[in-house]
Ligand code: HEM
């Protein structure tokens with residue numbers, strides 16, 4: 001029993017879909033893509049991993065050594081298009097969308113139970129790791145699905161900043177400030193708060209502390225920590241302003257309204273900036289991912305389950321692991337002086353962003369936005385491939401093994417799913433001589449793992465290849481059109497007003513970074529690598545969120561009474577119940593936000609609130625009524641006509657009629673379809 005008109009999302013994602021309240025909820029089963037009615041699953045017998053156990057597929061570490069080692073790739077791994085912040089935001093976005101439940105408490109080389117353990121081989125000639133058995137624990141099985149083994153998503157599947165606010169009410173309670181509950185907790189220096197039960201690496205054993213956010217993985221890398229910090233600061237910045245603007249609002253109201261705005265920013269930045277940087281315009285269009293420039297847009301469909309599809313997180317979206325840079329460095333505001341910090345030395349360490357009470361943060365975001373990410377390709381830096389989390393761990397081989405663990409079909413099956421041709425070794429669209437390497441590794445081209453084949457695909461302009469584009473496109477379509485609270489929706493219960501929405505649509509990643517991290521210059525598109533320092537813009541020139549649009553109009557009762565009484569005195573019948581009176585009543589009896597220059601002037605075209613629309617009607621009514629000869633120039637008439645039609649369409653009163661149709665309508669010869 002979900003409330004049907006709740007203004008704010010729940011924290012665990014329940015009741016987003018009113019028919020199936022558990023869709024997209026935290027701690028429920030993931031889902032599989034389906035291909036003409038068949039679910040895309042490929043387990044061996046009894047839900048054991050694809051390839052069986054012992055596996056008849058090549059060792060994932062062997063694949064990683066032969067195809068993914070840094071030194072096999074181009075000398076310069078830098079992306080020509082994407083900035084380091086693209087990589088950094090991608091990890092935060094991932095953590096908003098998914099956390100596949102897995103325990104990491106077993107020594108799997110001593111445990112033969114294939115239901116929980118799936119160890120793999122380190123090849124005899126491995127340069128970096130000790131050859132032999134490598135432990136690997138399988139992801140947990142959801143009790144909700146009985147037909148086959150399905151994994152669990154611990155967090156909400158929606159883009160709802162669950163990585164900032166948590167995925168349950170209980171988690172939220174630990175994150176809100178205890179003195180001012182409209183705010184999120186911070187630590188001195190406006191940093192992330194401490195997680196006393198956290199697990200992290202303290203480079204400075206006295207000053208460093210593990211950090212608390214809505215997601216337990218935050219400390220994994222400084223670039224991720226920074227993307228948490230920026231949203232916590234954005235929340236607190238907006239909440240303080242909203243409280244000034246609406247002093248009568250209580251803390252809960254301020255908190256929830258702020259959360260709604262921060263989530264909208266996250267959704268907008270994802271679809272307007274992050275995705276177009278890795279998907280072609282055609283892919284964006286095909287999956288309806290492109291936000292409308294201005295105004296509402298609604299593709300919500302209650303038959304769409306936004307739950308994260310298993311295959312999306314197990315392979316395509318792990319492309320981000322190849323974007324990781326060797327460094328996580330600091331760049332001073334001369335754009336020249338760099339303090340080099342290595343990723344390998346900073347895994348799980350909050351030191352970098354906590355040093356000097358957070359004074360490094362500005363230099364760090366300058367480096368992340370100014371310097372490139374690594375290319376999306378099959379190669380991973382040494383830190384990720386050999387030294388993950390300070391140990392001898394290879395994340396890329398884990399990704400391959402994870403795909404098999406979760407019964408992910410092979411690369412070719414996914415190509416077929418996406419309507420692409422299946423490939424044999426010869427026509428594998430690969431770089432250089434990889435055809436022979438693949439042949440040596442796999443018995444058949446149909447065995448190739450999705451993660452491997454997908455990353456080997458060529459692509460243009462720093463984007464992902466065609467198979468990953470298809471799967472990422474499909475997932476983000478579901479994430480958008482399966483979210484009842486999608487920020488672009490027109491809804492009187494929980495939607496933004498058109499003016500509020502348009503203001504949100506002007507916000508960019510760059511502006512959010514500027515507002516909260518102390519920068520004074522940045523490129524307009526934070527995910528795109530700037531050519532040089534001259535390409536940077538002053539932060540203050542980037543559009544800002546107009547929070548005045550959130551002012552609740554409580555009105556001045558005395559003026560209202562006086563005005564209304566004056567007008568009502570003249571009302572004798574419906575003929576004299578005129579536009580002026582109608583507007584007075586609407587502006588005083590509803591929460592309508594007044595136009596910038598009040599109701600008595602013609603608002604400028606960029607004002608799109610209902611209040612501005614009414615002021616336009618009022619203006620033209622007075623203008624036309626007061627014409628001396630009852631005549632009007634045809635250009636003026638046309639412009640007035642267009643303005644009024646737009647206004648009426650906006651107010652959803654009439655569809656866009658031309659003058660002749662309007663005449664027919666007036667004469668009763670035409671019927672208006674709403
Ligand atoms: C330094 C940066 C990063 C580190 C240290 C890191 C580390 C990890 C680790 C340890 C896992 C779990 C692997 C497993 O046991 O299966 C993982 C999963 C994953 N990562 Fe990353 N990652 C990083 C950046 C990224 C980026 C930039 C993206 C995407 C743009 C990304 C996307 C994913 C996805 C989709 C998963 C699967 C999540 C799940 O199903 O729970 N990661 N990552």
Ligand SMILES: [Ca+2]
Nearest residue numbers: 096156158162
């Ligand atoms: Ca979420």
